[in-house]
Amino acid sequence: MTSQDLFSLANHNIIITGASSGIGRECAVSCSKRGANVFLIARNNERLAETLSMMENNINHQIIVFDVVDFDEIEGIIRSIVAVHGKISGFIHCAGSELILPTISMKATYYQEMYNVNVVSAFEFAKQIAKKKYCSDNGCSMVFIASVMGTLGQIAHVSYCATKGALIAGSKALALEYAPKGIRINTVSPAQIENTAMTDNMLAKMSDKNKMDILSMHPLGLGNTQDVASACIYLLSDAARWITGTNLIVDGGYSTR
Ligand SMILES: NC(=O)c1ccc[n+]([C@@H]2O[C@H](COP(=O)([O-])OP(=O)(O)OC[C@H]3O[C@@H](n4cnc5c(N)ncnc54)[C@H](OP(=O)(O)O)[C@@H]3O)[C@@H](O)[C@H]2O)c1
Numbered sequence: 001m002t003s004q005d006l007f008s009l010a011n012h013n014i015i016i017t018g019a020s021s022g023i024g025r026e027c028a029v030s031c032s033k034r035g036a037n038v039f040l041i042a043r044n045n046e047r048l049a050e051t052l053s054m055m056e057n058n059i060n061h062q063i064i065v066f067d068v069v070d071f072d073e074i075e076g077i078i079r080s081i082v083a084v085h086g087k088i089s090g091f092i093h094c095a096g097s098e099l100i101l102p103t104i105s106m107k108a109t110y111y112q113e114m115y116n117v118n119v120v121s122a123f124e125f126a127k128q129i130a131k132k133k134y135c136s137d138n139g140c141s142m143v144f145i146a147s148v149m150g151t152l153g154q155i156a157h158v159s160y161c162a163t164k165g166a167l168i169a170g171s172k173a174l175a176l177e178y179a180p181k182g183i184r185i186n187t188v189s190p191a192q193i194e195n196t197a198m199t200d201n202m203l204a205k206m207s208d209k210n211k212m213d214i215l216s217m218h219p220l221g222l223g224n225t226q227d228v229a230s231a232c233i234y235l236l237s238d239a240a241r242w243i244t245g246t247n248l249i250v251d252g253g254y255s256t257r
Pocket of ligand 1: 017018019020021022023024041042043044045047066067068069093094095096097098117145146147148189190191192193194196197198199
């Protein structure tokens with residue numbers, strides 16, 4: 001096998017949540033360029049179709065309109081993919097939500113709702129995909145998109161920081177539990193990524209000074225969706241066959257200070 005082949009995803013069936021936008025969309029396009037069959041999950045059908053139109057090898061991919069917090073339906077989705085396309089080799093959990101709110105304004109339900117999307121759905125998908133009847137006989141790699149805020153604080157982000165920290169910690173437990181089955185579990189932690197709906201929403205609430213401050217906190221400047229997708233491709237591929245339970249920080253130096 002050449003070193004270039006190590007990064008191939010040819011004939012891999014890969015499920016991506018949050019594929020209708022931003023980082024998840026870029027991951028879907030990048031996986032298709034590496035030869036994967038991609039199953040695109042999010043709630044917005046039109047935006048999923050837009051992602052599909054940007055992908056290579058268009059006939060092999062499939063859109064699945066689905067709210068990732070409908071936990072009882074997850075196994076049915078995996079089962080129907082496997083029945084038609086074969087077993088699953090990869091999973092990227094990109095679906096996520098953010099809430100910028102001072103703690104005084106938080107309510108218990110806000111934490112619970114975000115925890116369901118950002119954390120529980122990742123682990124529920126992982127639980128189903130890991131079953132012998134659904135998981136590729138050659139093993140499987142799962143990547144959860146966390147955040148630098150999973151290990152660093154940020155004002156008015158208590159629920160977001162808490163959920164991303166939980167994702168990072170829980171993935172390590174999963175990695176240990178599933179290693180004997182040849183399943184690798186890792187997180188990717190980006191800092192600020194330009195031109196996603198989540199970032200645009202955050203920047204819209206900031207003064208020009210705060211925006212300049214954010215920029216100056218990234219020694220290499222802000223990142224783009226391809227920077228995160230490339231890290232995911234690596235972790236999904238055979239090039240990362242000995243890597244599990246790690247949190248790959250992709251942050252342009254943000255957390256180096
Ligand atoms: N942007 C950044 O700077 C940054 C930095 C660090 C980490 N991240 C993380 O990266 C991930 C992607 O962020 P992004 O910036 O690409 O955000 P985005 O453009 O807002 O995308 C979020 C995606 O999540 C999907 N989603 C949200 N709730 C869902 C639900 N209940 N069921 C199914 N899909 C759902 C959305 O699709 P629908 O609305 O169509 O359902 C959309 O595709 C998130 O986990 C985020 O926390 C982002």
